Amino acid sequence: MDKIFYEVSLIIIRVYLPFEVMCSDLPMKWQCEILIVIVVALITLSSLVDAFTALSSLATQQNCRLKFVLLQINDDSTFEDDVIKSHNIDGYIQKRCKRRRRDFIISLLSTSVTPLATSSAAAAITTEEEQSCQRGEIVSESPVPGAYSQVCMNLDERTFTLSSIEEDNSITVYQGTNSGAGEVAGRTGGKKIKMSI
Amino acid sequence: MYSYIHSYPYTLATCISTVAVWNSGILLTRLLDKLNESTNQSIFKDKSIIELGCGVGLASLATAKLGASTVLATDANTEVLELAQRNIQQNNLSSIIKTTALQWGLMDATEYESTADIIIGSDLTYNSGSWVVLAETMSTILKSDGIVIYLTLGHSGFNVGGELGGFLSVAENTGLRVLTKDDIEWKEKLRDVQSVNDLLTSIVTSEERAVIDANGGARVVILGKKKFGRKG
Numbered sequence: 001m002d003k004i005f006y007e008v009s010l011i012i013i014r015v016y017l018p019f020e021v022m023c024s025d026l027p028m029k030w031q032c033e034i035l036i037v038i039v040v041a042l043i044t045l046s047s048l049v050d051a052f053t054a055l056s057s058l059a060t061q062q063n064c065r066l067k068f069v070l071l072q073i074n075d076d077s078t079f080e081d082d083v084i085k086s087h088n089i090d091g092y093i094q095k096r097c098k099r100r101r102r103d104f105i106i107s108l109l110s111t112s113v114t115p116l117a118t119s120s121a122a123a124a125i126t127t128e129e130e131q132s133c134q135r136g137e138i139v140s141e142s143p144v145p146g147a148y149s150q151v152c153m154n155l156d157e158r159t160f161t162l163s164s165i166e167e168d169n170s171i172t173v174y175q176g177t178n179s180g181a182g183e184v185a186g187r188t189g190g191k192k193i194k195m196s197i
Numbered sequence: 198m199y200s201y202i203h204s205y206p207y208t209l210a211t212c213i214s215t216v217a218v219w220n221s222g223i224l225l226t227r228l229l230d231k232l233n234e235s236t237n238q239s240i241f242k243d244k245s246i247i248e249l250g251c252g253v254g255l256a257s258l259a260t261a262k263l264g265a266s267t268v269l270a271t272d273a274n275t276e277v278l279e280l281a282q283r284n285i286q287q288n289n290l291s292s293i294i295k296t297t298a299l300q301w302g303l304m305d306a307t308e309y310e311s312t313a314d315i316i317i318g319s320d321l322t323y324n325s326g327s328w329v330v331l332a333e334t335m336s337t338i339l340k341s342d343g344i345v346i347y348l349t350l351g352h353s354g355f356n357v358g359g360e361l362g363g364f365l366s367v368a369e370n371t372g373l374r375v376l377t378k379d380d381i382e383w384k385e386k387l388r389d390v391q392s393v394n395d396l397l398t399s400i401v402t403s404e405e406r407a408v409i410d411a412n413g414g415a416r417v418v419i420l421g422k423k424k425f426g427r428k429g
Contacts, residue, residue, distance in 0.1 A: 138220045138405040141412070143353045153217035160226060160255065162262055164234035169262065171226075173253045173284045176216045 136160040216277050218255055220408075221320035221350035224415060226259045227400040228348060228393070229317065233263045235396065236388045241265045244314040247338055249301070249331070250321050254281035254294070260317065261293040269309070271299035301330035306337035313338045315386070316345040322364040323355055332364070332371040336422065344382050345373070345420035348397075351413025361416050373420045382421040393417045 132139050133152035136159065141150040152158065155175060162169040232240050242264035248257045251270035261268045268290075270281050278296045285294045299305050316335055322328060335345050351357040365375060376383045378391055390396065397417050401409060409415050 136223060138223055138401065138408055140408050141220065141352070148219075148352055150217075150220075158218050160223070160259075162226075162230045162233075162259060164230045164238065165262065171255065171258045171262065171288055173218060173255050173258070174280060174287065175218060175253060176280065 225319040225348045247313040249318040268294040301334045306334040309338040319348040328367040332368040336372040348417040350415045376419045376421045
């Protein structure tokens, strides 16, 4: 067994999983937000690597959008930096803090309760705005460094209908790919702007 | 940390490359649709269209569906063009729409000199540094009796009027002019349309109007080529 021990205290993953249901013979796309909490204590180096492998695998799955990750490792070593980078998940790590156990409990409560409490309200907003997006409506946008962003940009595809023609009047376009890590193009002088987190 | 996340709830850590449909693209597409209706489906029929800054290709797809014979969807970003190409295939319009990388300016534009009956574009003028090359491109690739349908939509921190006015002053020095309903090109292509900005107003809901107004409004302009000749 490896002599190096790490304590991975908490990993929170929020993923959006789109799925389709049949409603009156029409497929309707819904998005389901799932919160995954993984608590691992006193694991070995090899287990830590396995945990990151699983995280990386989750993050790169098609239609899986990693929303938030909090990772706490009670060790001052820079090993985890290397592991995170080697698994291409450094872009998903929101916060990595090293605190004592008491602080960790506070952190656990504040991070697991607060997002859950606010997620329902946020989800309601998201659902309403995403429905507007699905109807091809113009929705508000927020400025981000170098560009603008709106909830509709999170959708994989959007559909629009032309009203001046009767047949074959629907256009469906894909938006972006899962190859990047939070990049947005447009209104930036032709450059892609990395939206760091 | 949370206030930061809540400030940008839909952009942070989404882990996707959002080459997206912009509001201006939606508005342009609706306007093209409305123009098609207002001209008894004649404006795009059998016309050659070139879109500048096509992004995902929505407006190009619309003109193809509205009767254009050929559409050239252009963008400077080759990754964006790959997505546009995918969307063209998705909508089974590969026989009508082609994509190509086009850098604005005379160098690339001369390859497509006087090939466009109609140039379409939206949200292209936010960078004043590109006004000259954009105007040169439009002026070069437009046929002598062609028109440009250009729409700009406000964003926080941008002044639509100033942005468009600045571009138009540059465009008028590169062989373009703003068309009115009295111009022959307008009468031929836009027929009985009195005002494109009135059309623009008619295609948004009150809620959308509020969103647009909150960000500085929207403007659409029809351009044509200047006529050079002897007077008298």
